[in-house]
Amino acid sequence: xxxxxxxxxxxxxxxxxSRDKVDQAVDGIFSRIASGLAxxxxxxxxxxxxxxxxxxxxxxxxxxxxxxxxxxRAKRVPFFRAGKDxxxxxxxxxx
Numbered sequence: 593x594x595x596x597x598x599x600x601x602x603x604x605x606x607x608x609x610s611r612d613k614v615d616q617a618v619d620g621i622f623s624r625i626a627s628g629l630a631x632x633x634x635x636x637x638x639x640x641x642x643x644x645x646x647x648x649x650x651x652x653x654x655x656x657x658x659x660x661x662x663x664x665r666a667k668r669v670p671f672f673r674a675g676k677d678x679x680x681x682x683x684x685x686x687x
Contacts (some may be wrong), residue, residue, distance in 0.1 A: 595618070595622075598618065599611065599614050599615050599618050602618070604612045615643055625643055625658040629643060629645050629670055631642070632645065636645040637675075638675070639675060639677040639678065640674075640675055640677075640678050641672055641673050641674040641678055642672070642673050642675070643670060643671070643672050644670070644671055644673070645669065645670055645671070646668065646671055647666070647667075647668055648667050648668070648669055649666050650663070650664060650665055650666040650672060651664050652664070
């Protein structure tokens with residue numbers, strides 16, 4: 593599901609709220625999660641999972657096309673860990 597499909601789904605379920613308002617709300621939620629991660633915090637959505645960051649150290653990589661050695665800088669990368677409820681729901685047999 594894309595972001596625009598998600599906004600359209602929410603708009604159809606929330607009668608009386610315009611698509612623009614739903615879009616602003618979704619944008620605000622995603623923006624807040626991203627700024628929290630950038631600040632080094634984690635974001636937990638109960639029943640869904642949590643977003644966090646992991647630190648990757650600097651290392652020597654290799655360009656797969658040329659085989660040339662490349663220095664890769666240290667960086668933080670975002671990750672998502674699915675919660676127990678979401679994992680169980682995904683693994684339920686189809687009805």
